[in-house]
Amino acid sequence: MTKTFLAAFAVCVLLSAGLAAADTPRDAILTEFLSQAKSADPGFAGFSATRGETLFRGNHAGGKPDTPSCTTCHGAAPQDKGRTRAGKEIDPIAVSAAPKRFTDPAEVEKWFGRNCNSVLGRECSAVEKGDFITFMMGQ
Amino acid sequence: MRKWIILAVLLGGAPAALADERLPPITNEAVKKECGACHMAFQPQFLPQRSWRKMMDGLSDHFGEDASLPEATRLEIAAYLEANAGDVSGSREGRKFVKSIAADQSPMRITEVPRWVGEHRGEVRESAWSDPRVRSKANCVACHRGADSGWYDDD
Numbered sequence: 001m002t003k004t005f006l007a008a009f010a011v012c013v014l015l016s017a018g019l020a021a022a023d024t025p026r027d028a029i030l031t032e033f034l035s036q037a038k039s040a041d042p043g044f045a046g047f048s049a050t051r052g053e054t055l056f057r058g059n060h061a062g063g064k065p066d067t068p069s070c071t072t073c074h075g076a077a078p079q080d081k082g083r084t085r086a087g088k089e090i091d092p093i094a095v096s097a098a099p100k101r102f103t104d105p106a107e108v109e110k111w112f113g114r115n116c117n118s119v120l121g122r123e124c125s126a127v128e129k130g131d132f133i134t135f136m137m138g139q
Numbered sequence: 140m141r142k143w144i145i146l147a148v149l150l151g152g153a154p155a156a157l158a159d160e161r162l163p164p165i166t167n168e169a170v171k172k173e174c175g176a177c178h179m180a181f182q183p184q185f186l187p188q189r190s191w192r193k194m195m196d197g198l199s200d201h202f203g204e205d206a207s208l209p210e211a212t213r214l215e216i217a218a219y220l221e222a223n224a225g226d227v228s229g230s231r232e233g234r235k236f237v238k239s240i241a242a243d244q245s246p247m248r249i250t251e252v253p254r255w256v257g258e259h260r261g262e263v264r265e266s267a268w269s270d271p272r273v274r275s276k277a278n279c280v281a282c283h284r285g286a287d288s289g290w291y292d293d294d
Contacts, residue, residue: 065203067204083274085202087273088179110207114205114207
């Protein structure tokens with residue numbers, strides 16, 4: 001019981017430490033997606049790593065036939081390198097393995113723009129982008 | 140006098156011989172970064188201007204993927220590729236590639252240019268292309284280690 005409480009407390013401390021450090025470029029990007037999500041839905045409760053993982057691993061219809069999933073190129077393990085269809089290595093997408101991920105707003109927009117269109121056949125919403133980044137921050 | 144002729148032949152002839160299966164390295168940073176993000180940045184000398192124009196006008200479906208770029212970047216890259224295309228650059232190998240293409244064709248894949256096909260036929264067995272270390276004919280560096288800097292003379 002005490003252990004559970006302590007663990008929960010530790011999680012809270014870590015989470016608030018994370019939130020307090022809202023001055024990193026990645027936090028600024030997430031904050032921007034959060035404000036977009038809230039303006040689309042004032043009751044939006046926050047990003048979800050679980051939803052982000054579902055988006056990452058899912059097989060999607062509607063996109064281009066050669067790229068049904070994010071994992072087609074990024075691979076199933078976000079900590080590992082991926083590979084493009086042309087055979088070139090892709091840096092890992094997990095933040096723990098590639099700390100520069102999701103820190104340049106122009107790159108983030110470029111890649112979500114291209115890859116959501118390739119995989120889903122449409123733009124991603126701010127919620128989807130925030131969920132995705134949130135998942136990768138925990139990987 | 141004869142000495143000068145020999146010297147001229149040496150100076151004029153040597154670089155042409157050395158340039159065989161070598162292409163000038165790409166010098167534009169946007170080309171290196173953006174084209175090189177998903178595949179090796181292929182030297183523009185491999186295709187004629189008309190191919191690059193078509194390529195850069197169709198980035199939203201680039202060999203089955205969306206490779207769209209901000210317009211300013213797209214224009215910068217298109218200008219570099221067209222200025223260094225095989226039919227306008229001085230590259231000897233580039234001229235050979237473009238010469239092998241029928242005038243009414245605008246190939247999008249370098250690997251479908253007749254000169255490319257001819258250079259690999261008989262030298263590379265079919266199963267090599269699906270080797271996990273190669274994976275794609277677009278992966279020049281899997282075998283030509285110096286391809287990234289324009290060096291293909293190692294086969």
